[in-house]
Amino acid sequence: MSMEENILNDIAILDLSDNIGETQDLFNNLTYTHLPVEKDGIYIGCISENDIRCFDTEKSLEDYQYSLEGFYVRETAYWLDILEAFAQNDTNLLPVLDEENKYCGYLEINDIISLFNETPFLNESGNILVVAKGFKDYSFSEVSQIVESNNGHILGAFISKIENDIAEITIKTSPMGMNSIIQAFRRYGYNIISEHQEDTFQRNIKDRSKYLDKYLNI
Known part of the structure; x- marks a missing residue:
């Protein structure tokens, strides 16, 4: 440019x-x-x-x-x-x-x-994922491996926040395989900061929480 x-x-x-x-x-x-x-x-x-x-x-x-x-x-x-x-x-x-x-x-x-705004990070369709891990524990090579080994492609990534030695990484990925990417990040010890409809783990937790609340209120 x-x-x-x-x-x-x-x-x-x-x-x-x-x-x-x-x-x-x-x-x-x-x-x-x-x-x-x-x-x-x-x-x-x-x-x-x-x-x-x-x-x-x-x-x-x-x-x-x-x-x-x-x-x-x-x-x-x-x-x-x-x-x-x-x-x-x-x-x-x-x-x-x-x-x-x-x-x-x-x-x-x-x-x-x-x-x-003209870069693929913003003008290409995709999913935004924000993950967090210890500043000394994450690596961009690991982030790339997690996304690409789950049939995703990275359109952009950057460190969006560092606080208390925890780094938040904002990633834009191609619009496919989001749930498998999210679960893979969890297996590698990353916390998922952003919310996603495709996240079956979070959806199951919410469903169980609703069931527990209903049970306790009987």
């Missing part, structure tokens, strides 16, 4: 000499959390809308240079690295620089998310 076609240039980069009041007005007309700033033609960081609201309108960005945030991506960055940069910096605008640190334009979070 090429990033070049997603680089936007409709907003000029700010200069360190720009007035705070004018920059606040610019933020008023935009929906971005940050705007890029340069000095002598070289990108030096982004100014946050939250920060600039607290600054003296008569001063310039140079007076508050300490508040600039230096995040960016290169033109050659991969889309997954770009998504990570958006998340780590809590921003919806990401400056793109060339190898000489000159500003090429910016990326918008919605455009990058739309690229993610």
Whole structure:
């Protein structure tokens, strides 16, 4: 997935000499959390809308240079690295620089998310399964083996949560053999976090629980 076609240039980069009041007005007309700033033609960081609201309108960005945030991506960055940069910096605008640190334009979070929507993980039909196991006890090779040995195919997988040394793994599989895959994960010591109509184990437990409740209420 090429990033070049997603680089936007409709907003000029700010200069360190720009007035705070004018920059606040610019933020008023935009929906971005940050705007890029340069000095002598070289990108030096982004100014946050939250920060600039607290600054003296008569001063310039140079007076508050300490508040600039230096995040960016290169033109050659991969889309997954770009998504990570958006998340780590809590921003919806990401400056793109060339190898000489000159500003090429910016990326918008919605455009990058739309690229993610085009991946088989989201746009192919399938089943989403969330399993959990000790962080040191699971392996992706084991996860793949469990799915594929039960006639399934993995369309995507990632670690969606780590808490108390327990890793939650979100897996998208081809839409077949879900019950056998679920039971195989249980045999390998994984907990099934997501709920599935195909899960005969859970269905049997619920049926027995209903029978027990009915028996106790007689």
